[in-house]
Amino acid sequence: MTGLDRKPLRLAIAGLGTVGAGVIRLLEENRALVEARAGRPITIAAVSARDRTKDRGVDLSGFAWCDDMAEMAKRDDVDVVVELVGGSDGPTLALARDTLAAGKGLVTANKAMIAHHGMELAGTAETNGAGLRFEAAVAGGIPVVKGLREGASANAIDRVYGILNGTCNYILTAMESSGADFGETLADAQRLGFAEADPAFDIDGVDAAHKLAILAALSFGAQIDFESVEIDGIRRVRAADIAQADALGYVVRLIGVADVEQSTAGPRMLQRVRPCLVAKDHPLAPIDGPTNAVVAEGNFSGRLLFQGAGAGDGPTASAVVADLIDLARGDAGAAFSVPTQQLVAMPKADSGARESRSYIRFTVADRPGVLAEITAAMRDAGVSIQSLIQEGEADGADGVLVAMVTHQGPVRNVRAAIEMLAGSDSLTDDPLIMPILRS
Amino acid sequence: MTGLDRKPLRLAIAGLGTVGAGVIRLLEENRALVEARAGRPITIAAVSARDRTKDRGVDLSGFAWCDDMAEMAKRDDVDVVVELVGGSDGPTLALARDTLAAGKGLVTANKAMIAHHGMELAGTAETNGAGLRFEAAVAGGIPVVKGLREGASANAIDRVYGILNGTCNYILTAMESSGADFGETLADAQRLGFAEADPAFDIDGVDAAHKLAILAALSFGAQIDFESVEIDGIRRVRAADIAQADALGYVVRLIGVADVEQSTAGPRMLQRVRPCLVAKDHPLAPIDGPTNAVVAEGNFSGRLLFQGAGAGDGPTASAVVADLIDLARGDAGAAFSVPTQQLVAMPKADSGARESRSYIRFTVADRPGVLAEITAAMRDAGVSIQSLIQEGEADGADGVLVAMVTHQGPVRNVRAAIEMLAGSDSLTDDPLIMPILRS
Numbered sequence: 001m002t003g004l005d006r007k008p009l010r011l012a013i014a015g016l017g018t019v020g021a022g023v024i025r026l027l028e029e030n031r032a033l034v035e036a037r038a039g040r041p042i043t044i045a046a047v048s049a050r051d052r053t054k055d056r057g058v059d060l061s062g063f064a065w066c067d068d069m070a071e072m073a074k075r076d077d078v079d080v081v082v083e084l085v086g087g088s089d090g091p092t093l094a095l096a097r098d099t100l101a102a103g104k105g106l107v108t109a110n111k112a113m114i115a116h117h118g119m120e121l122a123g124t125a126e127t128n129g130a131g132l133r134f135e136a137a138v139a140g141g142i143p144v145v146k147g148l149r150e151g152a153s154a155n156a157i158d159r160v161y162g163i164l165n166g167t168c169n170y171i172l173t174a175m176e177s178s179g180a181d182f183g184e185t186l187a188d189a190q191r192l193g194f195a196e197a198d199p200a201f202d203i204d205g206v207d208a209a210h211k212l213a214i215l216a217a218l219s220f221g222a223q224i225d226f227e228s229v230e231i232d233g234i235r236r237v238r239a240a241d242i243a244q245a246d247a248l249g250y251v252v253r254l255i256g257v258a259d260v261e262q263s264t265a266g267p268r269m270l271q272r273v274r275p276c277l278v279a280k281d282h283p284l285a286p287i288d289g290p291t292n293a294v295v296a297e298g299n300f301s302g303r304l305l306f307q308g309a310g311a312g313d314g315p316t317a318s319a320v321v322a323d324l325i326d327l328a329r330g331d332a333g334a335a336f337s338v339p340t341q342q343l344v345a346m347p348k349a350d351s352g353a354r355e356s357r358s359y360i361r362f363t364v365a366d367r368p369g370v371l372a373e374i375t376a377a378m379r380d381a382g383v384s385i386q387s388l389i390q391e392g393e394a395d396g397a398d399g400v401l402v403a404m405v406t407h408q409g410p411v412r413n414v415r416a417a418i419e420m421l422a423g424s425d426s427l428t429d430d431p432l433i434m435p436i437l438r439s
Numbered sequence: 440m441t442g443l444d445r446k447p448l449r450l451a452i453a454g455l456g457t458v459g460a461g462v463i464r465l466l467e468e469n470r471a472l473v474e475a476r477a478g479r480p481i482t483i484a485a486v487s488a489r490d491r492t493k494d495r496g497v498d499l500s501g502f503a504w505c506d507d508m509a510e511m512a513k514r515d516d517v518d519v520v521v522e523l524v525g526g527s528d529g530p531t532l533a534l535a536r537d538t539l540a541a542g543k544g545l546v547t548a549n550k551a552m553i554a555h556h557g558m559e560l561a562g563t564a565e566t567n568g569a570g571l572r573f574e575a576a577v578a579g580g581i582p583v584v585k586g587l588r589e590g591a592s593a594n595a596i597d598r599v600y601g602i603l604n605g606t607c608n609y610i611l612t613a614m615e616s617s618g619a620d621f622g623e624t625l626a627d628a629q630r631l632g633f634a635e636a637d638p639a640f641d642i643d644g645v646d647a648a649h650k651l652a653i654l655a656a657l658s659f660g661a662q663i664d665f666e667s668v669e670i671d672g673i674r675r676v677r678a679a680d681i682a683q684a685d686a687l688g689y690v691v692r693l694i695g696v697a698d699v700e701q702s703t704a705g706p707r708m709l710q711r712v713r714p715c716l717v718a719k720d721h722p723l724a725p726i727d728g729p730t731n732a733v734v735a736e737g738n739f740s741g742r743l744l745f746q747g748a749g750a751g752d753g754p755t756a757s758a759v760v761a762d763l764i765d766l767a768r769g770d771a772g773a774a775f776s777v778p779t780q781q782l783v784a785m786p787k788a789d790s791g792a793r794e795s796r797s798y799i800r801f802t803v804a805d806r807p808g809v810l811a812e813i814t815a816a817m818r819d820a821g822v823s824i825q826s827l828i829q830e831g832e833a834d835g836a837d838g839v840l841v842a843m844v845t846h847q848g849p850v851r852n853v854r855a856a857i858e859m860l861a862g863s864d865s866l867t868d869d870p871l872i873m874p875i876l877r878s
Contacts (some may be wrong), residue, residue: 026739030595033660036777037592135590141740143590150589151574151582153476154760156469221472283746286725300465301580301757305746307722318740321593331770338475 008041009328012072013063014095015084016049019109019136021056022313023082023320028058034321038328042321045077073098080105080131080327082320088112100124100132105332107323109136109316115210115226118217119343122335131332133323138211139164139292141315142308143322148218148296149337155298157219161257161437164211164273166290166310167202168234168254170194172242172275173288176251181239194290204233205254205273212256216271217336219296220260221343225269228348232274236432241361244389244403245434248359250277251285255437261349268349276437277359284437352412357386357436360406360414362421363399363429370426374402381417383409399428405436447480448767451511452502453534454523455488458548458575460495461752462521462759467497473760477767481760484516512537519544519570519766521759527551539563539571544771546762548575548755554649554665557656558782561774570771572762577650578603578731580754581747582761587657587735588776594737596658600696600876603650603712605729605749606641607673607693609633611681611714612727615690620678633729643672644712647695655697655710656775658735660782664708667787671713675871680800683828683842684873687798689716690724694876700788707788715876716798723876791851796825796875799845799853801860802838802868809865813841820856823848838867844875 013020027034027042035041048066066072072081073095081099083106085092093113099106101124108114114121114134125132135145139162148157163169167189174185186203189195201207213226234254245252255278258271278285283305287293292310297303309315326332336343364370371390378385384407391401406414418431452459466473466481474480486499487508505511511520512534520538522545524531532552538545540563547553553560553573564571574584578601587596602608606628613624625642628634640646652665673693684691694717697710717724722744726732731749736742748754765771775782803809810829817824823846830840845853857870 022739026593030593030738033595034593036660036781039772141737142743143586146590147582147586147745150765151585151761152757153764154465154469154473154757156472221475281725283725286720286722298580298757299469300461300753300760302748302751302754304581305744306586307744307746309741312741314739315741318591318593318737321739322590325592326589329770329772331768331772333478333768333770342475 006040008043009038009324010043010045010077010079011082011324012046012048012066012075012078013044013082013084014048014069014072015086016047016056017084018313019316019320020049020084021058022317023084024058026317026321034325038325040328042324042328046072046075048072069095070098073102073104078104080107080324082324083108083110086110086112088116093117096121097124100128100130103128103130105131105327107133107320107327109134109320111137111207111210111214115213115224118214118224119340123340125335126339131327132335133326134214134335135323136316136319138214139294139306140308140310140312141318142292142294142306142310143319144215144294144306145218146322147304147306148215152296152298152301152304153337155301157296157298159257159259159297160215160219160294161255162294163253163284163287163292164208164256164294164310165202165254166292167195167199168208169287170290171203172234172237172252172254175239176242179239179243182235182237203235205231208254208256208273212258212271212273215294216258216269217343219258220269220346221338222269222346223343225271225346225348229271229273230351234275237275240391240401241403241432241434244361245277245359248387248405249280250436251280252276252434253278253284253287255284260346267344267346269346270349270351270354272351275434277434278437279439282437282439352410352415354411355408356411357408358406358414359434359436360404361432362402362427364402364426365428366400371402373424373426374421377417377420381420382413383417445479447482448477448763449482449484449516449518450521450763451485451487451505451514451517452483452521452523453487453508453511454525455486455495456523457752458755458759459488459523460497461756462523463497465756465760473764477764479767481763481767485511485514487511508534509537512541512543517543519546519763521763522547522549525549525551527555532556535560536563539567539569542567542569544570544766546572546759546766548573548759550576550646550649550653554652554663557653557663558779562779564774565778570766571774572765573653573774574762575755575758577653578733578745579747579749579751580757581731581733581745581749582758583654583733583745584657585761586743586745587654591735591737591740591743592776594740596735596737598696598698599654599658599733599735600694601733602692602723602726602731603647603695603733603749604641604693605731606634606638607647608726609729610642611673611676611691611693614678615681618678618682621674621676642674644670644693647693647712651695651697651710651712654733655708656782658697659699659708659785660777661708661785662782664710664785664787668710668712669790673714676714679830679840680842680871680873683800684716684798687716687826687844688719689875690719691715691873692717692723692726694723699785706783706785708785709788709790709793711790714873716873717876718878721876721878791849791854793850794847795850796847797845797850797853798873798875799843800871801841801866803841804865804867805839810841812863812865813860816856816859820859821848821852822856
């Protein structure tokens, strides 16, 4: 270790929410081991946040305060900017661009920004010899970005999937154990801090989709394509669906799945986030509460699973500082494992052509002929029904529940059947389709 | 990328068993992606094995053949030696020493050699600026060495544990589902290729202990201390024990656990491998078959779990080549995450002083007074019994089975009770103690 190498890695931290404060706390509490593993001290030169006076439980007096975080990219006393502000565009994106353009490292927990602008930022990083790292953007404290980029680097991966949103997993598993319905459970989760006051990003699947788009790019050597992710959230999952799934040997989880199919025109990528039925003996079935888990299937490694806390200040700070230690050690290799020019633009595969088994739940008027109407539509669309349950009792006040599981068949046939039934006044609510996760 | 950087990384592969052949196959099948991620080609210059004529299903004609693998360390056309021969000492250790002393990289799957000589080899690597990597030595294809060394690098870890031997896990979970006894299940496992013809290293816990010693050093920043691992294998676990555990809400798994306790004299380390009762809702309980899983508890990350195939040519080759890609990228940081001089020598903690709940199974003569004798010994040793089951039916032909679970208490008290009973002719076999894994 030369004298030069022992120069500290000097940070500017933009954003002092719970994660920013967590990073400061970690660098203080674990100072000796961080320095030993990094091979040199990691110090904080400057910080920035909206409110300078707020008590964050950490001592900021030793750090320069930046009223405008934009200046962090220009400071001579800063080697790496740690971006913990959030927001995919605006001043956050400007800071990221300027930091990398200035040849400084950027470590971020910002999944939305990477999902939308990751290719551009990785390109800027390459051009300027700067390190770009975002372990904290996916699955909190789980080192899955490193696991895919480096740990599984010898493999062609053609499928990556997992439980990527702790709020949804908390809600679904709480519904599972309590039997309560979605609205009530969401309210509980908000009270307990497992869901935001505005939970839309989480429960509508957008947060999971951001993470999935990043994982897919890393796994497949593909360009990030957030726009093509098919997204369906968990708002419409009912207690009755979870009970039916249980009776059939499944649990319900919000699953993000990305895979690659080969076609004569080259590889196509399919990325989907939606509630799925997961067989009780699948490794993702026991994952409960706000835990995240990611499965990657490598052509030599076989199935790898990474599991841990998907959010929280401690786990996220752990991921941020692991990135910083890599940069301090001089490991600033390609952010997406290969140079951006080598990342392949993969068109979206046709999800309708995929074969799947599906769970379909209807809520229907309690009168004769309804079941005949539904099963006729299934027959006409070529959907083969494996099992069907009609619950005599009404689910809430909106009708009788009819749940079925189909045989393996093209997804487009199920969609066609639902389409046929769309105008029917026999249905008192839109049907809910949940695919059965292939093991 | 400069022209210089594009020079191939040139390998010599010592050992052409299934793993060696797997590495050759991987480098062929995944050539393009390995080169893209490594930033340069990875080529094979030379190979070595006992039998030159054996058909291994891979084409060796393009590689130099070394009759004596020792020459690999001296060849000018070799940058990295891949050691897949096995054996902790002898010619294998000599090759490892010479390779690193010559400033060449060493990638090995050899857990025994690293467990016994890892400190010396890491020191030699440092002195000579050579890279030493051993991802494949622990838990097959799971990137857990990287996960601990780099992914969790921001954390103080005070406990690491897991299912580290696929053969034992296969046998225990097969016993669980079939109800068959150990001997019969081992024979099945041997027939199916899940156990070696000489299974002692696996079923007596030595293989798991090698891996545990490596994980402990990585996790705690400690010097490897294989000699102090307390080892107990699975030979004495009976079908009846698994049935009792099941009735109590547990499964039986061979678990390696290492932890650090602080004392006034500095940190002490305790490393133990033994069959444990694992609560059915613990993340390790659903791990079945030859799968491995490692849990690390970081002070910021919380509980991280890494899971995958613990052995096999594909997974092991995946781990070997991931190490090679790191070396090709120029990431040859400290093998144990910090320079060897900074690794702390941690004396062994006293396992007897630990508090635990324990499962104890006796096989006893079927006559009056035996239960009184056992419970008196427990009382005299200060062991508090939480539940006790006496099975009327004999287990095999060797006596009646008495199983109990103790309340939390010092392990030394349980040992003292067993000691008191050691001479008794009421016992028809040595008692079996299995601790209940703390969650």
